[in-house]
Amino acid sequence: xxxxxxxRSSAAFAGLGALAASLSPLRxxxxxxxxxxxxxxxxxxxxxxxxxxVIKRIENEVQRQYGIRPHVRDLKxxxxxxxxxxxxxxxxxxxxxxxxxxxxxxxxxxxxxxxYIRVLKLPHGSMDIEKADxxxxxxxxxxxxxxxxxxxxxxxxxxxxxxxxxVHATWQEKxxxxxxxxxxxxxxxxxxxxxPYWARRFNFTKPEIPKERLNPNMAYLGNRPRKxxxxxxxxxxxxxxxVGRYPACLxxxxxxxxxxxxxxxxxxxxxxxxxxxxxxxQLKEEMGTNPRFFYYFEK
Amino acid sequence: MSPTPxxxxxxxxxxxxxxxxxxxxxxxxxxxxxLATPWKPATQAKIPLVDxxxxxxxxxxxSYADLAREKADLSDFQCYVCHEKKNPPPLRxxxxxxxxxxxxxxxxxxxxxxxNRNNLCYNCHNEGNLLTFSTRDGNELQFAESSRLCxxxxxxxxxxxxxxxxxxxxxxxxxxxGEFKRLDCVNCHNPHAPRIPTRKPAPPPxxxxxxxxxxxQAPQATTP
Numbered sequence: 001x002x003x004x005x006x007x008r009s010s011a012a013f014a015g016l017g018a019l020a021a022s023l024s025p026l027r028x029x030x031x032x033x034x035x036x037x038x039x040x041x042x043x044x045x046x047x048x049x050x051x052x053x054v055i056k057r058i059e060n061e062v063q064r065q066y067g068i069r070p071h072v073r074d075l076k077x078x079x080x081x082x083x084x085x086x087x088x089x090x091x092x093x094x095x096x097x098x099x100x101x102x103x104x105x106x107x108x109x110x111x112x113x114x115x116y117i118r119v120l121k122l123p124h125g126s127m128d129i130e131k132a133d134x135x136x137x138x139x140x141x142x143x144x145x146x147x148x149x150x151x152x153x154x155x156x157x158x159x160x161x162x163x164x165x166x167v168h169a170t171w172q173e174k175x176x177x178x179x180x181x182x183x184x185x186x187x188x189x190x191x192x193x194x195x196p197y198w199a200r201r202f203n204f205t206k207p208e209i210p211k212e213r214l215n216p217n218m219a220y221l222g223n224r225p226r227k228x229x230x231x232x233x234x235x236x237x238x239x240x241x242x243v244g245r246y247p248a249c250l251x252x253x254x255x256x257x258x259x260x261x262x263x264x265x266x267x268x269x270x271x272x273x274x275x276x277x278x279x280x281x282q283l284k285e286e287m288g289t290n291p292r293f294f295y296y297f298e299k
Numbered sequence: 300m301s302p303t304p305x306x307x308x309x310x311x312x313x314x315x316x317x318x319x320x321x322x323x324x325x326x327x328x329x330x331x332x333x334l335a336t337p338w339k340p341a342t343q344a345k346i347p348l349v350d351x352x353x354x355x356x357x358x359x360x361x362s363y364a365d366l367a368r369e370k371a372d373l374s375d376f377q378c379y380v381c382h383e384k385k386n387p388p389p390l391r392x393x394x395x396x397x398x399x400x401x402x403x404x405x406x407x408x409x410x411x412x413x414x415n416r417n418n419l420c421y422n423c424h425n426e427g428n429l430l431t432f433s434t435r436d437g438n439e440l441q442f443a444e445s446s447r448l449c450x451x452x453x454x455x456x457x458x459x460x461x462x463x464x465x466x467x468x469x470x471x472x473x474x475x476x477g478e479f480k481r482l483d484c485v486n487c488h489n490p491h492a493p494r495i496p497t498r499k500p501a502p503p504p505x506x507x508x509x510x511x512x513x514x515x516q517a518p519q520a521t522t523p
Contacts, residue, residue, distance in 0.1 A: 001506065007316075011323050018326030024333060077472075096501035100349045101356075111346045112507050140497035211346065242478030246469065253357050255487070255495060256467040268472070269463040276464075299455075 074241035077175035084263040090298040091257035094148030098249035105248035106223040109207030116234040153199035153234035154291030161191035179221040187229040358486035363442040378429035410492030
């Protein structure tokens, strides 16, 4: 081999090696998506077979990332069930336990922080959201002269977020829950802009969940870990409510201000409330969203 | 056979070599820089994890029924260890006609309602038998049935509670699929002072875009 050829080929080798090294950041792309995920079908078009494969992939992914084998399910709405949430504003003391129980149950990012529930502190005698404060942090709640109004996804009958989604990654299920397919979402954030309740949250970075606080009981449309660049929001704890349990925010409420149930069942708590209690507020009623979330006061 | 292509001139070959060497050096330099500083997302200040006490789902008080179920120490409910049978302790009042709680019961702070008419022992405790309660209409109730005692005055709330609307419920909204747990009145309300005490709220949301701002504030908050 001549000197020139030797120099050329060694330069070519070095050049190729350098090229590979300069492309090394692309290795990290594995954290964002896999080929299987890329080729995945639309949720409503998946056969049970497809779904079981997808669930296996998600379980493997979670195990790889967090070292915990989760139990992921694709829970379908029950027949004859439509969920309604009622919140008693006379009882709520603004302790924010619901906010953090929700974060723990639904595997929300801790850093940056993503929370589905925002507790508004409002002065007595006003329902003006402009006067609300959600960063209050006194020594003790409730404070005199204020009431507290937790706001989360209102699960509207007429959801503006669903209308604006350009890829149908969010839709309303027949039990009233508006869900998001995190694998179909393109992260355009139109729904966030459309929602009058600021109920939708966007994952600007890769969500950070401490391993020891990961909730392994997961649902495909519910609390499985999200990735960077997708929307998420309250889904009435699909992984709990679709197997008959109460949502996490309700179970942790120390004053029993939160009530949840099936509005189609005349004996349920929410039916009783809508029948017996007097004052209801559907937040921003004038928007025509017709929420499934009712605020009421005691007589 | 085609004629051999014209060999490029010596100078243009040299130029090509120099350009190739330049590109190679550029890639090598880029590789060195990238290997020295591996790709990492921008570091952010840590938002502390919430205290697990805020995730607690159990009631903050235990009822007599809970204690009996747990086979816990029930000696506090053995009234006749100190009191005499058939000789109920008399009620004593100060000059404002406010009940004086004896020193033996100094853990009890009376605060039932906004006026003083309900702050009397025998409104609920049975004067004839301290081991039971008695309602205003004279029914005798066991300690474990305290919720019915409360309901004898607080009718509307009792009705709501029976419907699952007043107070905390845990478990399953669908009673066919699992257990539905209802708490007793005294799991949340101290019967001697039923108003639920104020408490420290869980931490407020951090402004999403500026977690960095929160770092210097943390030590200040813990000093006092």
